[in-house]
Amino acid sequence: MTHFNRNTFHKQLLSAVVGSSVTSSLTADQTHSKKSEWRNQTATMKYRSLGRTNMMISQLTIGTAFWKNETVFPLFDTLIERGVNYVDASPAYQRGASEKTLGALLNRPGLRDRLFIANKISFYDEFLTRLSNEIFNGLPNEKKKALRKQANQLMEEKKILRPGYHFTYFKNQAKKIEHSCLRHVINQEYGRLKSWKPKIKARMHELVIESLKTSNTDYFDILFCPHGVAIPEMLEDESIREVMDELKQKGIIRASAVSMHNDVAANLNKAIDLGFYDISMIAYNIGNHTQVASTVQHAADQGMALIAMKASRIMNTPENPQKEINQLDQQIKAPLSIHAKGYLWALQQPGITACISDMKTPEEVVENLSIFNYLDT
DSSP: OOOOOHHHHHHHHGGGGGTOOOOOSSOHHHHHOOSOEEOSOOTTSOEEEOGGGOEEEESEEEEOTTOOSGGGHHHHHHHHHTTOOEEEOOTTGGGGHHHHHHHHHTTSTTTGGGOEEEEEOTTHHHHHHHHHHHHHTTSOHHHHHHHHHHHHHHHHHHTTTOTTTOOOOSTTHHHHHHHHHHHHHHHHHHOOHHHHHHHHHHHHHHHHHHHHHHHTOSOEEEEESSSSOOSGGGGOOHHHHHHHHHHHHTTSEEEEEEEESSSHHHHHHHHHHHOOOSEEEEEOSTTTHHHHHHHHHHHHHTTOEEEEESTTGGGGOTTOOHHHHHHHHHHOOSSOOHHHHHHHHHHTSTTOOEEEEOOOSHHHHHHHHGGGGSOOO
16 A cells, blocks of 8 residues: 555545545555455454455454554554454544554554554534534523423433443533433524535535544445434434545545444444445444344344444443343353353354454453353354
């Protein structure tokens, strides 16, 4: 792969917002290749094709939510030595320190070409919320109250928080559902989404450029947007598809993706129906699988790749599905911790390509890598 000065590249790339013909050093052949693509392959790791992208990714992938600085380098090096080749990043993690740490790693000669890098337009939601709030904040109090009531009714009708389906993986997770429902009723009432499109698309392009520069790369293999969609209606913004298409055409990204912690079945069905998402990263585990498994299979049948997250986090949720956790422990006889069993279980499920894991200690790295001693394919 031919590389050029990145500072020059990112200045040129800014013009992509207004239709420049600038492309990254990723060629069209690499973007649309039908041949399986291997990176950092080792005999000790197992790989699967990432859906229709044909990227052969390691079945255990690197999460970076806890990365703050170079202290993660030794753990990263161990994972690379063992054949892990997929890194999941975000500008939102650790207030940007995680993405900067990734950029420092990618200064190493030749490392970029050994990895599949996924990143996210994490602040897309914040921008849309800001636009909606500009409308909401200018309304009389009675109208605000009425819109909040509509949003609460919508949330209740969806039954997103029903037991056995919704699990709390992080603080204020349910708040995002509330905010998304309110944003949706505002957009329905005032219909500004189409008129906002130019500024939304411009901001999305700017955010991608910023992440490219911080990550020290000229392209991403996978780009997520939204990052953690809460309700299906939030996927109806035409700007998302258009920006993804534009970035693909310019070789800036290779695959489009969406992630979801809330209302997984409904959001995944919507992503399937839209038809342009190549990958979904979903909260999928022993707790919610009975209500999500059929949708996972449907997505896989359509050629969508699925990465499971929160496969072990389920063990530490306030909902505490102890019955299912005990079943998991009994079902998998391998001498593994219950958290490692969660990853092994997820990789055994039909339709799942890989699991993402935030490994913070050498012990967690060793434990999680040991699951491949008990995985057949």
